[in-house]
Amino acid sequence: MDASPRLLIRGGRVVNQDHSQLADVLVEDGVVRAVGPDLLAAGTSAEGLRIIDATGKLVMPGGIDTHTHMQLPFMGSQSIDDFYQGTKAALAGGTTMIIDFVMPQKGCSLIEAFDMWRGWADPKVCCDYSLHVAVTWWSDQVKEEMRILTQNKGVNSFKMFMAYKDLYMIRDQEMYAAFSQCKEMGAIAQVHAENGDLIAEESKKMLALGITGPEGHEMCRPEAIEAEATLRAITIANAVSCPLYVVHVMSKSSAKIIANARREGKVVFGEPIAAGLGTDGTHYWHEEWHHAAHHVMGPPLRPDPSTPDFLMNLLANDDLTTTGSDNCTFSTCQKALGRDDFTKIPNGINGVEDRMSVVWEKGVHNGKMDENRFVAVTSTNAAKIFNLYPKKGIIAVGSDADIVILDPNATRTISAKTHNQAVDFNIFEGMVCHGVPVVTISRGKVVYEAGVFNVNAGDGKFIPRKPFAEYVYKRIKQRDQTCKPTAVKRLPYKGEVIVLKASG
Numbered sequence: 353m354d355a356s357p358r359l360l361i362r363g364g365r366v367v368n369q370d371h372s373q374l375a376d377v378l379v380e381d382g383v384v385r386a387v388g389p390d391l392l393a394a395g396t397s398a399e400g401l402r403i404i405d406a407t408g409k410l411v412m413p414g415g416i417d418t419h420t421h422m423q424l425p426f427m428g429s430q431s432i433d434d435f436y437q438g439t440k441a442a443l444a445g446g447t448t449m450i451i452d453f454v455m456p457q458k459g460c461s462l463i464e465a466f467d468m469w470r471g472w473a474d475p476k477v478c479c480d481y482s483l484h485v486a487v488t489w490w491s492d493q494v495k496e497e498m499r500i501l502t503q504n505k506g507v508n509s510f511k512m513f514m515a516y517k518d519l520y521m522i523r524d525q526e527m528y529a530a531f532s533q534c535k536e537m538g539a540i541a542q543v544h545a546e547n548g549d550l551i552a553e554e555s556k557k558m559l560a561l562g563i564t565g566p567e568g569h570e571m572c573r574p575e576a577i578e579a580e581a582t583l584r585a586i587t588i589a590n591a592v593s594c595p596l597y598v599v600h601v602m603s604k605s606s607a608k609i610i611a612n613a614r615r616e617g618k619v620v621f622g623e624p625i626a627a628g629l630g631t632d633g634t635h636y637w638h639e640e641w642h643h644a645a646h647h648v649m650g651p652p653l654r655p656d657p658s659t660p661d662f663l664m665n666l667l668a669n670d671d672l673t674t675t676g677s678d679n680c681t682f683s684t685c686q687k688a689l690g691r692d693d694f695t696k697i698p699n700g701i702n703g704v705e706d707r708m709s710v711v712w713e714k715g716v717h718n719g720k721m722d723e724n725r726f727v728a729v730t731s732t733n734a735a736k737i738f739n740l741y742p743k744k745g746i747i748a749v750g751s752d753a754d755i756v757i758l759d760p761n762a763t764r765t766i767s768a769k770t771h772n773q774a775v776d777f778n779i780f781e782g783m784v785c786h787g788v789p790v791v792t793i794s795r796g797k798v799v800y801e802a803g804v805f806n807v808n809a810g811d812g813k814f815i816p817r818k819p820f821a822e823y824v825y826k827r828i829k830q831r832d833q834t835c836k837p838t839a840v841k842r843l844p845y846k847g848e849v850i851v852l853k854a855s856g
């Protein structure tokens with residue numbers, strides 16, 4: 353990385369999750385050194401100092417995208433935004449860290465897959481990153497590798513798939529074992545909540561009915577399929593007292609189940625994604641095939657057009673907690689693998705570049721959440737859940753200088769013609785967004801400014817994460833001590849017992 357000058361971000365409104373203040377931010381050696389009013393007058397040396405005028409702007413922690421799939425080999429293809437282009441686009445959108453998913457094939461070593469992902473990402477990433485690991489099969493080896501990943505490789509989150517039958521899906525008994533191991537290791541269990549058996553059967557039915565287009569993708573996975581799996585995952589996690597994180601919450605039904613579980617005191621978190629907050633599933637019925645196909649993802653966007661607003665309300669009110677993008681992009685010619693059969697359309701949508709804008713526009717500009725809640729759901733909560741806080745997720749003395757300067761009065765129109773992603777389609781095409789990220793700072797270096805990048809492949813770093821994040825595990829540890837199931841002490845039964853006759 354180029355040697356970064358000292359930076360003084362002057363005159364902006366510094367917005368953290370808990371409060372906002374008019375203050376300067378001094379950055380040295382990649383970290384925040386001081387936050388306060390008029391730092392020059394307070395004695396900060398001007399030597400070698402680059403001053404960025406943030407008057408009228410908001411100075412916020414850089415976004416943390418909890419859910420991406422860069423260059424993922426998937427459904428016969430590979431997602432087109434790789435770790436270089438994808439993380440560059442992230443920076444343009446004000447995101448300074450992504451957490452991508454290692455996706456081992458069934459029967460394959462989790463550690464080998466993890467090392468392979470590191471090998472792909474390390475030389476390419478433009479922003480910091482971390483890795484969740486998917487548990488796609490179960491054995492003693494997998495159990496042991498989860499332990500090694502947690503203790504030695506900086507992984508504290510594992511994703512279990514209840515869908516993608518025969519590819520990634522595992523069964524309830526295996527989930528029980530995997531969740532138990534997460535609990536033991538102090539990791540968080542993540543779940544892709546859809547009933548894979550039902551999807552497989554319903555897909556056959558749709559194809560037999562002659563429904564081969566993208567609308568079939570939604571019709572064979574209605575909301576109930578997501579809701580049933582969400583409740584099942586919560587039930588299993590609760591049985592082993594393991595914290596649960598439901599990725600890509602796409603439906604009102606599933607979001608309600610998570611909200612209810614939280615009300616019952618369960619340690620469960622829900623992650624809506626930019627796509628689900630910014631658009632809906634009516635697009636599956638679009639007359640142009642490629643337009644409809646570009647919205648195909650799992651769980652699907654919902655045709656009920658009130659869904660995005662509903663999810664945003666729950667996000668604003670802390671029923672849902674973080675936001676990811678599930679960025680997993682395929683170009684039109686890749687999507688076309690499924691032109692005659694929707695089950696062959698590679699699943700995935702864009703969002704890594706536009707997540708912050710979509711949440712600002714639909715959340716803050718629409719008056720559902722304030723700027724502090726925006727920071728919480730785009731950055732701080734993710735940092736807390738995945739144990740990155742307070743290194744990430746806050747502008748405070750000692751934190752990494754991952755910062756976005758946002759102009760709340762500017763607007764931009766999202767378009768595939770102008771976006772920085774490799775994919776040739778944008779599901780948010782034409783959306784006018786207030787609140788434009790104008791400067792992005794990664795580890796104290798200005799990497800994006802007024803549309804111009806100053807970043808190299810490999811500038812980002814892998815961020816290892818320790819287990820037992822306090823935000824997640826404090827309650828669990830206390831409950832384990834005080835709420836152990838106990839047997840009733842009673843006198844032994846001394847009465848008669850019937851004798852069973854041998855059968856056969």
Ligand code: URP
Pocket residue numbers: 421544600648649650651678680699700701
């Ligand atoms: O359709 C999706 N979501 N593609 C990426 C894989 C996953 O399930 O997250």
Ligand code: ZN
Pocket residue numbers: 544599600650651
């Ligand atoms: Zn998933």
Ligand code: ZN
Pocket residue numbers: 635638643
């Ligand atoms: Zn459309």
Ligand code: ZN
Pocket residue numbers: 419420421600678680
């Ligand atoms: Zn995903």
